[in-house]
Amino acid sequence: MSIIKSHDLAKSGHDKINWVKSYMPVLSAIEEEFKKTQPFAGKKIAMSIHLEAKTAYLATVLKAGGADVYSTGCNPLSTQDDVAAALTDYGVNVFAIHGADEETYVAHLTEALSCHPDIMIDDGGDFIELLHGKCRALGDKLIGGCEETTTGIHRLRQREAEGNLDYTMININDADCKHLFDNRYGTGQSTLDAIMHTTNLVVAGKKAVVAGYGWCGKGIARRLAGMGAVVIVTEIDPVKALEAVMDGFTVLPMDEAAPLGDLFITATGCKDVIVKRHFEKMKDGVLLANSGHFNVEINKDDLLSLSVKNEERKPSIEGFTMADGRILNLLADGRLVNLAAGNGHPAEIMDMSFALQAKCLEYLAKTPNLEHKLYSVPVETDKEVATMKLAKMGVSIDALTPEQAEYLFVE
Ligand SMILES: NC(=O)c1ccc[n+]([C@@H]2O[C@H](COP(=O)([O-])OP(=O)(O)OC[C@H]3O[C@@H](n4cnc5c(N)ncnc54)[C@H](O)[C@@H]3O)[C@@H](O)[C@H]2O)c1
Numbered sequence: 120m121s122i123i124k125s126h127d128l129a130k131s132g133h134d135k136i137n138w139v140k141s142y143m144p145v146l147s148a149i150e151e152e153f154k155k156t157q158p159f160a161g162k163k164i165a166m167s168i169h170l171e172a173k174t175a176y177l178a179t180v181l182k183a184g185g186a187d188v189y190s191t192g193c194n195p196l197s198t199q200d201d202v203a204a205a206l207t208d209y210g211v212n213v214f215a216i217h218g219a220d221e222e223t224y225v226a227h228l229t230e231a232l233s234c235h236p237d238i239m240i241d242d243g244g245d246f247i248e249l250l251h252g253k254c255r256a257l258g259d260k261l262i263g264g265c266e267e268t269t270t271g272i273h274r275l276r277q278r279e280a281e282g283n284l285d286y287t288m289i290n291i292n293d294a295d296c297k298h299l300f301d302n303r304y305g306t307g308q309s310t311l312d313a314i315m316h317t318t319n320l321v322v323a324g325k326k327a328v329v330a331g332y333g334w335c336g337k338g339i340a341r342r343l344a345g346m347g348a349v350v351i352v353t354e355i356d357p358v359k360a361l362e363a364v365m366d367g368f369t370v371l372p373m374d375e376a377a378p379l380g381d382l383f384i385t386a387t388g389c390k391d392v393i394v395k396r397h398f399e400k401m402k403d404g405v406l407l408a409n410s411g412h413f414n415v416e417i418n419k420d421d422l423l424s425l426s427v428k429n430e431e432r433k434p435s436i437e438g439f440t441m442a443d444g445r446i447l448n449l450l451a452d453g454r455l456v457n458l459a460a461g462n463g464h465p466a467e468i469m470d471m472s473f474a475l476q477a478k479c480l481e482y483l484a485k486t487p488n489l490e491h492k493l494y495s496v497p498v499e500t501d502k503e504v505a506t507m508k509l510a511k512m513g514v515s516i517d518a519l520t521p522e523q524a525e526y527l528f529v530e
């Protein structure tokens with residue numbers, strides 16, 4: 120059973136899935152292995168993750184490994200209806216429609232959990248919150264799950280600290296083969312890609328303000344600089360701020376950056392990063408985009424309260440006209456712009472993130488009695504994925520001689 124927009128859209132969804140598949144060789148190798156080993160035979164896997172082509176391919180890999188898969192999105196604007204339609208042809212149960220309102224979005228998550236999953240994938244923590252709340256009864260068979268992103272990890276850490284985490288979770292985000300590549304290069308490239316194709320405006324020469332110099336912010340700032348933007352970074356962490364200074368960027372508080380910027384990109388995972396007093400000082404025509412997980416970084420209510428008019432100027436661009444005539448442009452409704460107004464990360468990057476997911480889900484399937492806590496991805500799994508990726512890229516590296524290993528105390 121599935122809830123999708125329309126199966127008539129499936130053709131382009133299949134094209135998208137087939138395209139990314141041919142650039143995800145590590146996940147393809149794991150798929151071949153899973154076809155033989157069937158690690159998920161008899162198991163139900165529920166997935167709440169941005170429902171686009173790379174994720175759809177991951178769902179088919181899990182299916183090939185014997186799982187019964189129940190897939191939903193983790194943000195109503197990142198769901199691609201054609202991909203959702205195509206995924207049903209693989210025998211995956213899909214519950215997701217692009218642009219669903221909050222109530223429908225939660226109903227879709229609940230539908231996916233209604234299978235009483237053995238294993239789950241979460242992206243941002245919406246599944247885990249439901250499983251601790253009104254969907255608690257649906258988690259009765261759950262061996263554990265994997266969390267994909269920084270914001271979800273924050274929510275899990277908070278639960279763990281409060282002694283309130285009732286499930287086993289694996290922290291995919293903090294594995295090196297995830298955040299070093301996905302958060303940095305993936306978000307860096309795809310955020311700019313989405314902004315450029317949505318606005319059709321130039322990057323070179325713009326003053327771009329990047330809020331947050333974590334893994335995502337670093338990637339975004341570096342790509343902006345590479346394309347000729349003048350980059351200003353805002354931070355709350357002195358170490359990260361210092362790193363941004365040494366990387367050659369101007370660091371300012373948002374209050375000072377607000378009147379200077381032409382383009383603002385938030386990537387903090389925090390709320391109210393850009394609010395009323397900042398909007399009041401901004402230049403006419405500024406672009407406001409968010410790449411953090413939730414649409415809380417740019418305060419849309421403040422924009423609405425200040426504006427005399429708001430209208431769609433182009434798909435995924437809403438213009439807010441201020442009383443003095445300035446227009447501030449919010450992209451993708453303040454939701455993560457690279458997925459809500461773009462195609463998300465490049466396939467080659469998600470190859471590593473989803474190889475980690477696949478390997479950790481396999482580990483959960485084999486290891487049913489783990490504690491209710493947040494586990495790290497084992498270092499060996501990180502190294503295995505990196506080794507596979509290098510091999511697929513045709514890159515060789517050196518190995519320690521026995522004498523070197525002894526010198527470095529490596530076993
Ligand atoms: N768009 C995507 O595809 C994508 C991909 C990965 C992660 N994410 C999301 O992006 C967000 C950031 O992830 P990350 O991995 O870079 O996290 P991170 O923890 O590495 O970096 C966040 C940075 O923001 C800073 N910060 C926090 N509050 C701030 C504020 N009010 N003003 C300025 N700076 C502030 C922190 O000090 C930190 O340096 C999270 O919500 C994460 O889930 C999005």
